[in-house]
Amino acid sequence: MTEIPDSHPRAHSLRLRERLVAGVHTGLTSEAGLIAHGRGEVFDYLLGERTRAFAQNALSVASAILRTARHPMISVNGNVAALATDELAQIAAENPEIGFEVNLFHFSQERVHRIVEHLRGAGIHRTLGSGLSDHERLPGLESDRAMMDLSGIAQADVVLVPLEDGDRAEALVASNRQVLAIDLNPLSRTARTATVTIVDELTRALPRLCEFMREDRGVSVDVLQTRIKAYDNPRMLAEAVEAVRTGT
Numbered sequence: 585m586t587e588i589p590d591s592h593p594r595a596h597s598l599r600l601r602e603r604l605v606a607g608v609h610t611g612l613t614s615e616a617g618l619i620a621h622g623r624g625e626v627f628d629y630l631l632g633e634r635t636r637a638f639a640q641n642a643l644s645v646a647s648a649i650l651r652t653a654r655h656p657m658i659s660v661n662g663n664v665a666a667l668a669t670d671e672l673a674q675i676a677a678e679n680p681e682i683g684f685e686v687n688l689f690h691f692s693q694e695r696v697h698r699i700v701e702h703l704r705g706a707g708i709h710r711t712l713g714s715g716l717s718d719h720e721r722l723p724g725l726e727s728d729r730a731m732m733d734l735s736g737i738a739q740a741d742v743v744l745v746p747l748e749d750g751d752r753a754e755a756l757v758a759s760n761r762q763v764l765a766i767d768l769n770p771l772s773r774t775a776r777t778a779t780v781t782i783v784d785e786l787t788r789a790l791p792r793l794c795e796f797m798r799e800d801r802g803v804s805v806d807v808l809q810t811r812i813k814a815y816d817n818p819r820m821l822a823e824a825v826e827a828v829r830t831g832t
């Protein structure tokens with residue numbers, strides 16, 4: 585691994601690259617994951633590599649939806665596992681009601697199994713793997729991402745999908761699930777389809793989400809529902825596009 589000096593102005597971004605390269609070497613991340621990350625980097629660069637007000641707003645609503653969910657799940661792919669295992673472990677430790685399911689686009693049972701073991705090793709014991717045991721298929725989706733563990737995403741009413749592909753986000757929404765997406769590209773099909781789109785970098789967004797969920801623990805369901813009802817995802821996306829366009 586390349587040592588990145590703390591003084592480098594873009595040290596965090598460069599360290600994320602190193603995590604992903606390590607993820608490819610250890611077999612967590614697909615090679616295509618490096619390209620997907622590069623797409624995200626461009627948007628993050630244009631957004632000034634910081635969490636904007638519209639993302640904070642989306643994060644607070646995502647927290648309210650997770651807090652009021654019956655069966656919330658977080659979907660984990662190879663990029664998420666390489667970039668954000670510690671951040672996920674923190675969420676898992678503080679929120680025992682949230683389940684985790686490894687779900688891959690470039691599917692192999694071996695990689696699903698490796699990521700499940702990796703997450704369990706980090707303390708996320710409630711981790712399932714799509715396609716490893718009894719599962720059903722999400723209607724309207726032909727890829728291997730359609731697999732849902734019978735006790736995991738198949739039961740979920742809310743799914744947090746960091747770095748998703750648009751087809752699956754659409755199929756999850758069509759199945760009456762609420763979809764919370766983390767995607768730096770406000771123009772992507774995932775971003776346009778999700779119930780709530782967090783236009784922010786994954787490793788910045790997850791700790792902030794964890795903080796919101798901590799703060800929301802004592803908040804009444806009425807107050808959380810009022811926050812959810814007041815939220816307008818298309819308006820938030822328009823603000824994000826404007827920020828990308830103008831840099832302000």
Ligand code: PTJ
Pocket residue numbers: 613614616617618619620621622623624625627661662663667687688689690691747748749750766767768769772784785786787
């Ligand atoms: O591990 P697998 O096989 O499931 O594959 C995972 C990837 C990510 C390779 C796969 O889902 C894929 O190809 O994704 P896409 O269609 O390239 O979409 C990735 C989206 O995530 C793009 O819109 C990027 O802008 C965005 N993105 C990339 N890195 C980040 C990000 N958003 C937030 N934080 C990031 N670090």
